[in-house]
Amino acid sequence: xxxxxxxxxxxxxxxxxxxxxxxxxxxxxxxxxxxxxxxxxxxxxxxxxxxxxxxxxxxxxxxxxxxxxxxxxxxxxxxxxxxxxxxxxxxxxxxxxxxxxxxxxxxxxxxxxxxxxxxxxxxxxxxxxxxxxxxxxxxxxxxxxxxxxxxxxxxxxxxxxxxxxxxxxxxxxxxxxxxxxxxxxxxxxxxxxxxxxxxxxxxxxxxxxxxxxxxxxxxxxxxxxxxxxxxxxxxxxxxxxxxxxxxxxxxxxxxxxxxxxxxxxxxxxxxxxxxxxxxxxxxxxxxxxxxxxxxxxxxxxxxxxxxxxxxxxxxxxxxxxxxxxxxxxxxxxxxxxxxxxxxxxxxxxxxxxxxxxxxxxxxxxxxxxxxxxxxxxxxxxxxxxxxxxxxxxxxxxxxxxxxxxxxxxxxxxxxxxxxxxxxxxxxxxxxxxxxxxxxxxxxxxxxxxxxxx
Amino acid sequence: xxxxxxxxxxxxxxxxxxxxxxxxxxxxxxxxxxxxxxxxxxxxxxxxxxxxxxxxxxxxxxxxxxxxxxxxxxxxxxxxxxxxxxxxxxxxxxxxxxxxxxxxxxxxxxxxxxxxxxxxxxxxxxxxxxxxxxxxxxxxxxxxxxxxxxxxxxxxxxxxxxxxxxxxxxxxxxxxxxxxxxxxxxxxxxxxxxxxxxxxxxxxxxxxxxxxxxxxxxxxxxxxxxxxxxxxxxxxxxxxxxxxxxxxxxxxxxxxxxxxxxxxxxxxxxxxxxxxxxxxxxxxxxxxxxxxxxxxxxxxxxxxxxxxxxxxxxxxxxxxxxxxxxxxxxxxxxxxxxxxxxxxxxxxxxxxxxxxxxxxxxxxxxxxxxxxxxxxxxxxxxxxxxxxxxxxxxxxxxxxxxxxxxxxxxxxxxxxxxxxxxxxxxxxxxxxxxxxxxxxxxxxxxxxxxxxx
Numbered sequence: 001x002x003x004x005x006x007x008x009x010x011x012x013x014x015x016x017x018x019x020x021x022x023x024x025x026x027x028x029x030x031x032x033x034x035x036x037x038x039x040x041x042x043x044x045x046x047x048x049x050x051x052x053x054x055x056x057x058x059x060x061x062x063x064x065x066x067x068x069x070x071x072x073x074x075x076x077x078x079x080x081x082x083x084x085x086x087x088x089x090x091x092x093x094x095x096x097x098x099x100x101x102x103x104x105x106x107x108x109x110x111x112x113x114x115x116x117x118x119x120x121x122x123x124x125x126x127x128x129x130x131x132x133x134x135x136x137x138x139x140x141x142x143x144x145x146x147x148x149x150x151x152x153x154x155x156x157x158x159x160x161x162x163x164x165x166x167x168x169x170x171x172x173x174x175x176x177x178x179x180x181x182x183x184x185x186x187x188x189x190x191x192x193x194x195x196x197x198x199x200x201x202x203x204x205x206x207x208x209x210x211x212x213x214x215x216x217x218x219x220x221x222x223x224x225x226x227x228x229x230x231x232x233x234x235x236x237x238x239x240x241x242x243x244x245x246x247x248x249x250x251x252x253x254x255x256x257x258x259x260x261x262x263x264x265x266x267x268x269x270x271x272x273x274x275x276x277x278x279x280x281x282x283x284x285x286x287x288x289x290x291x292x293x294x295x296x297x298x299x300x301x302x303x304x305x306x307x308x309x310x311x312x313x314x315x316x317x318x319x320x321x322x323x324x325x326x327x328x329x330x331x332x333x334x335x336x337x338x339x340x341x342x343x344x345x346x347x348x349x350x351x352x353x354x355x356x357x358x359x360x361x362x363x364x365x366x367x368x369x370x371x372x373x374x375x376x377x378x379x380x381x382x383x384x385x386x387x388x389x390x391x392x393x394x395x396x397x398x399x400x401x402x403x404x405x406x407x408x409x410x411x412x413x414x415x416x417x418x419x420x421x422x423x424x425x426x427x428x429x430x431x432x433x434x435x436x437x438x439x440x441x442x443x444x445x446x447x448x449x450x451x452x453x
Numbered sequence: 454x455x456x457x458x459x460x461x462x463x464x465x466x467x468x469x470x471x472x473x474x475x476x477x478x479x480x481x482x483x484x485x486x487x488x489x490x491x492x493x494x495x496x497x498x499x500x501x502x503x504x505x506x507x508x509x510x511x512x513x514x515x516x517x518x519x520x521x522x523x524x525x526x527x528x529x530x531x532x533x534x535x536x537x538x539x540x541x542x543x544x545x546x547x548x549x550x551x552x553x554x555x556x557x558x559x560x561x562x563x564x565x566x567x568x569x570x571x572x573x574x575x576x577x578x579x580x581x582x583x584x585x586x587x588x589x590x591x592x593x594x595x596x597x598x599x600x601x602x603x604x605x606x607x608x609x610x611x612x613x614x615x616x617x618x619x620x621x622x623x624x625x626x627x628x629x630x631x632x633x634x635x636x637x638x639x640x641x642x643x644x645x646x647x648x649x650x651x652x653x654x655x656x657x658x659x660x661x662x663x664x665x666x667x668x669x670x671x672x673x674x675x676x677x678x679x680x681x682x683x684x685x686x687x688x689x690x691x692x693x694x695x696x697x698x699x700x701x702x703x704x705x706x707x708x709x710x711x712x713x714x715x716x717x718x719x720x721x722x723x724x725x726x727x728x729x730x731x732x733x734x735x736x737x738x739x740x741x742x743x744x745x746x747x748x749x750x751x752x753x754x755x756x757x758x759x760x761x762x763x764x765x766x767x768x769x770x771x772x773x774x775x776x777x778x779x780x781x782x783x784x785x786x787x788x789x790x791x792x793x794x795x796x797x798x799x800x801x802x803x804x805x806x807x808x809x810x811x812x813x814x815x816x817x818x819x820x821x822x823x824x825x826x827x828x829x830x831x832x833x834x835x836x837x838x839x840x841x842x843x844x845x846x847x848x849x850x851x852x853x854x855x856x857x858x859x860x861x862x863x864x865x866x867x868x869x870x871x872x873x874x875x876x877x878x879x880x881x882x883x884x885x886x887x888x889x890x891x892x893x894x895x896x897x898x899x900x901x902x903x904x905x906x
Contacts, residue, residue: 415570
């Protein structure tokens with residue numbers, strides 16, 4: 001093998017310390033600053049302030065919310081060598097790791113500053129000042145560099161821990177994504193053999209829903225469990241949401257503190273409701289408390305008695321609108337709530353028919369998880385496992401059983417009680433970050449009219 | 454909140470023990486069988502053997518490769534009550550957990566057997582006998598119940614541990630999947646702010662590639678790293694592949710032992726090459742050894758000197774075909790190998806141009822990871838970060854720079870050296886399981902002509 005070489009022991013071309021790791025260098029006594037540790041960082045310039053003898057550069061590399069301050073003494077870093085350092089330029093800095101005497105913040109005293117890529121201040125669209133989200137959405141490819149989208153992306157990443165939360169042997173498979181609006185029917189196929197499975201992938205909706213809560217492409221987590229009824233279905237959804245939020249709280253404290261500040265700034269205008277004033281304590285409460293549940297029939301009773309004028313009058317049989325969902329979550333419960341057992345006429349054919357005395361009030365064993373600000377976060381149900389009932393429901397819904405014989409086969413051969421749910425991942429991101437427009441919760445939002453990147 | 458109830462302490466309707474958990478009940482002294490533990494299992498019947506006084510049912514619930522043997526004594530379980538128990542039916546069994554006196558295997562002595570769903574033996578398409586993969590592919594919705602597809606799905610799940618392997622702060626985002634064949638350009642967008650990101654999602658190729666290695670829809674892991682060159686790119690791909698395989702070896706020993714047996718059975722026909730005779734030791738070697746690398750130019754020299762007649766004669770400039778890739782991996786190296794620095798003319802415009810003396814031998818800093826049996830598993834490169842070079846390469850490739858101004862902006866404003874790679878997830882599944890047709894490595898395969906489920 002004369003022509004082969006090994007990677008073993010190859011020195012990295014980029015001996016890089018992520019800024020996040022540098023932030024945790026222990027603070028030494030401020031009277032005896034530690035100037036013995038050297039580090040090399042890489043990142044993009046957030047700010048630069050030039051003075052006669054000292055210049056200050058703040059650098060962010062996306063590994064942490066905080067940027068690193070670099071101090072350049074003109075005696076070792078001539079001002080001319082910093083000519084190309086501007087907001088948005090990329091640099092690598094090697095220097096002594098110290099702690100600022102007053103703040104104790106980690107900073108680097110530069111021994112060398114190298115510009116990797118310039119950024120012409122005359123045309124770079126992002127400046128130090130605050131940019132509105134609409135403006136930033138026009139510059140999708142640069143918005144990850146903003147505080148907001150850096151933080152949002154780290155939180156989004158932390159939330160995708162669904163893999164651990166679904167029991168002992170979740171069996172992940174790739175969602176068959178094209179020409180489908182859900183992987184559920186295929187997930188039932190696998191749950192009918194492996195007991196517990198989930199899919200996670202993009203989901204497409206072609207309807208022209210130009211709202212702050214809808215996307216043409218969104219990501220959905222869809223677990224499906226054999227040997228499960230409605231209480232297992234709710235317990236599993238609660239567990240997944242709680243685990244994801246706990247993971248985000250544990251791994252993204254700075255990012256979430258930023259979103260809390262953002263929310264408090266918005267709420268200096270008094271129109272917001274009271275329970276969302278502290279994002280972190282709201283999230284902690286959701287992550288640690290059982291989520292209550294009520295039936296649709298009970299929910300209608302609550303809405304009927306509410307001292308609120310709804311646009312759509314609440315009465316048994318209506319499809320709950322955002323106004324009703326938010327009233328239940330925000331005002332009545334003051335947090336997330338499951339609503340169960342919806343009228344059969346409102347729900348898909350595959351949801352399991354309940355036994356009810358009054359045929360005019362036929363319901364199905366479905367549940368929606370409603371959360372403040374967002375509304376529906378999770379929708380799930382027990383699946384109709386009785387062949388004859390399922391066939392009858394298909395026909396009543398105008399679904400041709402002949403096109404879904406494979407789905408009926410799952411009921412012909414060893415049918416089992418089973419249930420599952422779907423969580424709109426971008427809605428979870430909205431709920432956890434307090435952001436308001438779902439287009440800001442995904443890397444490249446697809447919605448009617450938007451297809452430039 | 455009179456209308457709300459809590460999930461807290463709600464008893465499960467399905468007090469189920471996964472069969473996998475039951476398998477690890479400690480073996481007691483065979484002389485004093487432990488009949489004090491009772492358990493309830495749910496699953497599908499694999500086999501049933503009826504005798505006068507005893508009946509034996511094996512049950513699988515997908516949590517483990519092994520099925521559980523249930524012993525039914527006619528004195529407590531009348532034979533008539535087992536009339537509906539057939540292959541494919543779903544049952545729940547409660548009974549005493551014991552260990553078979555001779556084998557020591559865990560088994561359950563039934564106190565009750567309840568059929569949840571029948572399965573008419575006259576029409577159920579899967580029987581105890583071995584089914585060819587083509588036959589099983591005709592019954593996609595039932596194939597998860599076969600040994601092969603149960604095992605494959607558990608291994609597939611274990612392999613999707615890419616999330617932990619990509620460094621300290623991989624920032625996951627949803628792949629913008631529709632109308633795209635790769636998320637790479639969008640991943641560069643996020644790497645140019647967050648340093649390390651990855652996407653994982655379905656990828657679509659419309660070409661009519663009707664081969665055992667191509668799908669119209671496949672899943673791809675695509676990490677993208679700022680501040681990285683070719684050696685970082687290779688080290689990261691090696692790390693991800695090794696970590697995934699280690700995780701599968703650790704968590705799916707029974708499933709992988711099954712695939713090893715399958716492979717050995719196939720290899721009793723002598724046409725197969727020698728190095729794949731032991732799947733487990735091959736995987737262990739890949740998981741623990743550095744992967745060698747060679748340049749394309751070196752690879753061509755090796756192929757030219759090979760005592761093998763290739764259909765396409767190896768000479769500098771040709772696109773390596775599967776016959777060449779497999780020779781390099783299987784015969785020359787005897788395992789995975791990186792081939793680097795391909796002719797620029799063969800590769801996409803975004804790969805970084807190398808400095809070479811001879812302009813007729815222009816190369817790019819790209820790499821492919823070739824593995825036995827499968828061929829190309831990973832493809833990656835350093836990305837061209839120099840604005841002028843990138844624009845020139847776009848024009849030379851017929852790509853209009855005006856349509857990708859946002860991509861060029863990443864080079865205009867703080868460009869950085871960066872690199873990334875893509876791993877075809879179903880090819881990793883093939884490599885690890887020894888399966889041969891990629892249509893068997895995904896839940897619902899999409900390929901030209903197939904769209905029934």
